[in-house]
Each structure stands twice: as structure tokens, then as C-alpha cells.
Amino acid sequence: MAAPERAVESGEFASTLLDCLGPLRPLSRRVWLLRAVYELGSRDIAEHPLVRASVANVDVILMRVRQHLKSCLESKGLEPGPLPAGTFTLIWDRMSRAAAEEALTPEAEQS
Amino acid sequence: MNETPGTAPGAHIGDDEFIDLVSGFLDDASRARVIAHASACAHCDARFREISATHERGLARAAEALREPADEPRVHPFWRPSVALLAVASFIVVAAAVFLARPQPPPAPPCDARPRAVWLPSAVSEGIRRSGGASQAESLVIAGVQAYGRRDLAEAERLLRAPLIRSALDKMRRLYFREHARGAGAQRGGDLIARLALR
Numbered sequence: 001m002a003a004p005e006r007a008v009e010s011g012e013f014a015s016t017l018l019d020c021l022g023p024l025r026p027l028s029r030r031v032w033l034l035r036a037v038y039e040l041g042s043r044d045i046a047e048h049p050l051v052r053a054s055v056a057n058v059d060v061i062l063m064r065v066r067q068h069l070k071s072c073l074e075s076k077g078l079e080p081g082p083l084p085a086g087t088f089t090l091i092w093d094r095m096s097r098a099a100a101e102e103a104l105t106p107e108a109e110q111s
Numbered sequence: 112m113n114e115t116p117g118t119a120p121g122a123h124i125g126d127d128e129f130i131d132l133v134s135g136f137l138d139d140a141s142r143a144r145v146i147a148h149a150s151a152c153a154h155c156d157a158r159f160r161e162i163s164a165t166h167e168r169g170l171a172r173a174a175e176a177l178r179e180p181a182d183e184p185r186v187h188p189f190w191r192p193s194v195a196l197l198a199v200a201s202f203i204v205v206a207a208a209v210f211l212a213r214p215q216p217p218p219a220p221p222c223d224a225r226p227r228a229v230w231l232p233s234a235v236s237e238g239i240r241r242s243g244g245a246s247q248a249e250s251l252v253i254a255g256v257q258a259y260g261r262r263d264l265a266e267a268e269r270l271l272r273a274p275l276i277r278s279a280l281d282k283m284r285r286l287y288f289r290e291h292a293r294g295a296g297a298q299r300g301g302d303l304i305a306r307l308a309l310r
Contacts, residue, residue, distance in 0.1 A: 011150070034167055037160065037163075037164075038160075038163060038164035038167045038168070039164060040164070040167060040168055040171065044168055044171040044172065045171065047171045047172070047174050047175040048167065048170060048171040048174065049170055049171075049174045050170075052174075085153035085156055085157070086149075086150045086151060086152070086153060086156045087156070088156050088157075088159065088160040088163075089146055089149040089150040089155075089156045089159055089160075090146075090150045092159070092160075092163060093146045093150075
């Protein structure tokens with residue numbers, strides 16, 4: 001059974017989190033999603049067809065994204081931590097839409 | 112757990128529909144319905160997360176398994192196993208060719224080859240005799256050398272064997288007797304030399 005009040009909370013968290021992820025490069029967002037949400041190892045992330053980077057590069061990207069998200073979420077009054085229930089679906093929806101748009105504009109990867 | 116959505120209000124989203132969502136097979140209406148439900152349902156949200164993670168992990172593993180050799184870390188061509196083995200084999204062949212083509216030294220004589228006899232100059236005996244004062248033993252040595260010079264080997268052996276006392280010419284006697292023995296035969300000469308050396 002759906003819980004409306006929780007949906008609101010997860011929606012707010014998802015929006016804030018996505019706002020913080022917005023300025024990052026698509027590759028950095030993708031790497032963070034694969035690790036923080038899907039819990040893939042660095043090797044699997046490096047081999048992912050949408051990443052194709054070295055393991056060391058993946059680790060560096062993750063470190064930078066974590067630092068950025070920590071400071072960004074704290075500046076908005078949120079604590080970095082596990083995703084609240086229901087948050088994943090919203091993040092997935094937003095990021096999959098963004099990925100589809102980026103696929104139409106490949107030059108976005110270079111920014 | 113795998114209930115079909117839409118058949119009963121409030122039912123959880125089934126795995127098949129989540130898989131279709133992840134794979135991009137749902138139309139916009141179905142996608143919006145599944146997203147709306149899963150974002151408000153902790154159970155479906157967690158299940159969708161598991162299925163998505165499995166899907167992404169599968170993409171990574173499949174990409175790794177299907178990776179072409181060109182994507183392997185670059186290795187200098189020499190250090191590839193086939194090239195390295197070919198290089199080692201070529202080196203062995205060239206080294207063998209060089210070894211076999213080198214100038215060959217003259218073949219060594221067989222171990223049981225008979226020593227070649229060397230005829231000593233017999234004229235030296237005349238000078239020894241003129242030096243005077245030859246003893247009986249030395250006279251026999253001189254006579255033996257003279258027989259040796261005539262190639263009368265039987266007489267030379269008899270005379271050179273006769274002296275039983277050591278004299279100034281004993282070394283000469285041994286030298287001529289050794290050469291005579293070599294000419295007579297290796298086995299016989301060896302035996303005679305051994306006997307003379309013991310005296």
C-alpha cells in the first residue's frame with residue numbers, strides 16, 4: 001500500500017539530490033548512480049558500456065562526486081546517507097529521462 | 112510478490128513489468144503508472160532497485176565478456192606469447208646454424224691410435240764414441256744405437272736391453288729403446304718402457 005506522506009518526503013529528497021547531481025557531468029552522475037544506488041563494484045562500473053573507464057578513474061570520480069554531494073546536501077539542510085524509501089524510483093525516472101536527452105545530444109558528455 | 116499490476120488495486124508491481132521498464136519496453140502511460148506506484152511503495156521501490164542493479168550489473172559483465180582483444184591493455188607486440196616464442200625459436204635456429212658453420216678443427220686421433228715411430232738420428236753415436244772412455248755398458252748402448260740406425264731392430268733391442276747398470280748413456284738408451292719399441296708395436300713398446308723405467 002502506498003504511503004502518500006512518505007512519497008512526499010522521498011520526492012523532496014529526490015529533488016534535492018537531483019539538483020545537487022545536476023551540475024555534474026553525465027559520466028560522473030552515471031558512475032555515482034551505479035555505485036551509490038546499484039551498489040556495483042568499481043570493476044563492474046569501469047566495464048559498464050556507458051562508462052568504459054579505468055578502475056582508478058572510477059574511484060577518482062566517485063570520490064569527487066561524494067565530496068560534492070556531501071557539501072551540496074549539507075548546504076540544503078540534508079544529511080548524506082541511505083536513500084529514503086521510494087527515492088530510488090524517482091531518481092531512476094529523472095536520470096533515465098536525462099540520459100535519453102543526453103543520448104540525443106552526445107556533445108553533452110564532453111561538458 | 113510478482114503480482115500483475117492493474118489486476119487488483121494496490122497490488123505490487125511484478126518483476127516482469129519492472130524488467131520491461133528497465134529495458135525501455137513500456138509505453139509512456141504504463142511507465143508513468145509504474146513509476147507513480149513504485150515511488151510511493153517502499154516494497155516496490157526496493158524491488159525495482161534490485162532488478163535495476165541486476166540489469167546494470169549484467170550489462171557490465173556482458174560488456175566485459177564480449178570485450179574484443181583490441182580493448183585489452185596495450186602490450187608491446189614483442190611480449191605477446193606467440194611473437195616471443197617465435198623470436199626465441201628463431202634465435203635458437205640461428206645460433207645452431209652459426210655453431211655448425213664455424214671452422215671445424217682437425218679431428219682428434221682416436222684414443223687407441225698407435226703412436227707414430229720417430230727414427231732418431233743414429234749418427235750421434237759416433238760422436239759419443241769419440242768422446243772416449245766408453246765403458247762396456249756404454250759400448251753396448253752405442254752398438255745398439257748403431258743397429259737402430261741400420262733399422263736392425265731385433266739387434267738394437269737386444270743390445271739396448273742388455274745394459275743393466277746405469278751409465279751416462281742410460282738416458283740415451285731409454286730414448287732409443289722407446290722409439291724402437293714404438294716402431295715394433297704399441298703394446299710391446301709400452302711393456303718395455305715400463306720395465307726400463309723400473310730399473
